[in-house]
Amino acid sequence: MAKKRLYNVGALLAGLGVTFKYMFQKKPTIQYPSRKKKHAPRFHGLHELRRYEDGKERCIGCELCSSVCPANAITVVGAENTPDDRRSPGERYAARYEIDMLRCIFCGMCEEACPTDAIVLTPRFEMSDYRRASFIFAKDRLLVPPEAGVGTAPDDRPGGIPADLGRVAEIKSTAEWQQGYDATWRGSILKTQQKGLAEE
């Protein structure tokens, strides 16, 4: 065992050398408000409720996001579309859609569950505020304003979705949605019915 030296001058000088060297090294600081760190391509930030190109809301008030949410952060109250006030192409729309950002863990399950790609996590992350109540984001802050277009498509995000995830190509318009709806649901129901008839 090395003899313990009470006053190891060499070690002191070596320490001074380290700090002197560090003085000239590049500083890793990011000057935050003026410069921001590059986020990961699939960064999960603030949610956004998207629209179709004709301005209709994508959300059909199915509450799947709310059911899947592990943090119970989402509240959806659906309402029936009426012929003279069609908010969404489906039968229902979200009359209330609220996310408590203090509960949300930004896992993205709502986005995965959404059958219409209505809710999407954008890379926006600056949500600081002074009051707890202001962290409950309702439709007025979640829904893309009509003049701002359709919102961030999941595949538009920087980096996009890896091709091997096999997501169905994005449905761009209400008409397409109707076709898709027919093709998937009505179509399959028809097929089942036909199949059943044929078997009988």
Added chain:
Amino acid sequence: MSSAWWTPATSIWWVVLVKCAVLLFVVITTFAYAMLFERKVMGWMQLRPGPNRVGPWGLLQPAVDAVKLILKEDLTPKTADPLIYRLAPFISLLTAFSVYAVIPFSQPAPGNVWAIGDVNAGILFILALTSIGVYGISLGGWASGSKYPLLGSVRATAQMISYELAMSMSLIGVLILAGTTSLVGIVDSQAKWWFFIPQFIGFVIYVITAVAETNRAPFDLVEADAELVGGFNTEYSGLRFGLFFIAEYINMLTVSCIATLLFLGGWNAPFGWTAVPGIVWFLLKVGFFMFFYIWLRSTFPRLRYDRLMAFGWKVLLPVAALNLIGTAVYVALAG
């Protein structure tokens, strides 16, 4: 206009007054930027940019710091001794300022010294004043009427007394070689050899004790944020805390000036580079010491209290004494 405010007899007072005003301004500005410099350098050494939000490169930081300190509430604890509590910061600051009365900054010109006064016992004057400065810290901690400041002030007393001994002894070696206690005389006698070469041991001891004397890390047992909250100044706030703060930095500047004057040849130019004026050399050398103290602070952790005392009494003091005796014997035999 018959009051004759400008006569040969009164002119000396005016000159001193102007010198005082200029010096006060220079010293306070230096303090402000020494603080910024310290935060910058420590930041760089810790891989941070340091303050850089106020003004270009954070150059206006001292101004906003001053505003902050002035606007803060001036608290006096219920248990404090109000008079001494309020007096203590002024003792610290006044003694810290007074030292600059005798520090010469450059070669004396005919009819003028680059100091408020060229006192023939300048170094003794400085040592006396810095010793009084300890009273500010001790009394401030004592009068706060609370436990951490008290511990801090007890440490201050013990630490400063034990380190001042070794410090004085290391300085006496220089005084013996120079044969004078006048600061101008000491610098003049270093025209050939700066005293840090013949008095290298004394130089090292002085630099170490000066850190302890100014309560700077790694010898900042008096403040010891980690164990004593803020040490002697725990209860102080606002401007009174600011006064202690200013005093600490001015003391740092003082010990740097003394080290420059006594060991690094004051305003003497190295290698005969006399094209650069003496005051520039003086300031460069002082700046080097200031940097060195910041460098120490960002490198070394605080010593344990008993180790600090052991180091002072068992290492520095005997070595300083031997150095002093050796110097005295050398001068007696050779001179």
